[in-house]
Amino acid sequence: EVQLVESGGGLVQPGASLKLSCVASGFTFSDYWMSWVRQTPGKTMEWIGDIKYDGSYTNYAPSLKNRFTISRDNAKSTLYLQMSNVRSEDTATYYCTTISFAYWGQGTLVTVSS
Amino acid sequence: DIQMTQSPASLSASLGETVTIECRASEDIYNGLAWYQQKPGKSPQLLIYNANSLHTGVPSRFSGSGSGTQYSLKINSLQSEDVASYFCQQYYDYTFGAGTKLELK
Numbered sequence: 615e616v617q618l619v620e621s622g623g624g625l626v627q628p629g630a631s632l633k634l635s636c637v638a639s640g641f642t643f644s645d646y647w648m649s650w651v652r653q654t655p656g657k658t659m660e661w662i663g664d665i666k667y668d669g670s671y672t673n674y675a676p677s678l679k680n681r682f683t684i685s686r687d688n689a690k691s692t693l694y695l696q697m698s699n700v701r702s703e704d705t706a707t708y709y710c711t712t713i714s715f716a717y718w719g720q721g722t723l724v725t726v727s728s
Numbered sequence: 729d730i731q732m733t734q735s736p737a738s739l740s741a742s743l744g745e746t747v748t749i750e751c752r753a754s755e756d757i758y759n760g761l762a763w764y765q766q767k768p769g770k771s772p773q774l775l776i777y778n779a780n781s782l783h784t785g786v787p788s789r790f791s792g793s794g795s796g797t798q799y800s801l802k803i804n805s806l807q808s809e810d811v812a813s814y815f816c817q818q819y820y821d822y823t824f825g826a827g828t829k830l831e832l833k
Contacts, residue, residue: 649822657813657827658824658826658827659772659815659817659824659827660824661817661821661822661823661824675821675822676729709771709772714762714774714777715762715764715772715774715777715817716774716777716783718771718772718773719771720771721771
């Protein structure tokens with residue numbers, strides 16, 4: 615059974631950095647592209663970006679590429695999202711997803727507030 | 729960027745009724761569209777991919793259609809477990825529609 619478990623969310627101050635993780639199981643992690651998607655409290659869904667199965671290539675939503683970095687460790691079956699200089703508008707639930715968005719984690723909530 | 733306009737924003741329907749939700753893309757997306765269902769407090773679940781292909785395990789009362797810039801999700805014989813929000817997403821730059829909240833009348 616495919617499982618994706620995100621962690622690392624919480625309350626963070628504006629301007630700070632935060633790193634989210636997504637541990638995968640139930641499939642060959644190193645064979646698949648992985649994506650991050652976020653959902654705001656108002657339920658707006660936004661694709662953040664993705665990473666190639668070997669980690670050699672990443673794509674980002676243009677509005678986020680200067681502050682967010684996606685990486686992966688195939689030996690640990692783990693996907694990461696490094697967020698820097700966070701803003702209040704980054705408050706959202708962050709999901710990892712894979713296999714053409716067929717599988718999603720449960721999400722981790724990031725709240726940016728002073 | 730390709731914009732996705734989803735309608736209606738909310739919808740109230742009776743059990744057994746047929747419901748249709750629509751998404752319009754700002755340019756031709758060549759059937760590169762998915763539909764998701766999201767229940768309160770849960771993650772999105774894939775229903776339809778490539779505009780009209782039913783994802784594994786999804787009940788056959790759900791169907792997708794469309795082409796070019798216009799796409800729709802139809803739910804036949806609405807069931808109580810279909811109460812949820814529904815989102816479309818295009819595959820070119822992965823933008824989502826704003827969502828449709830479906831409630832029972």
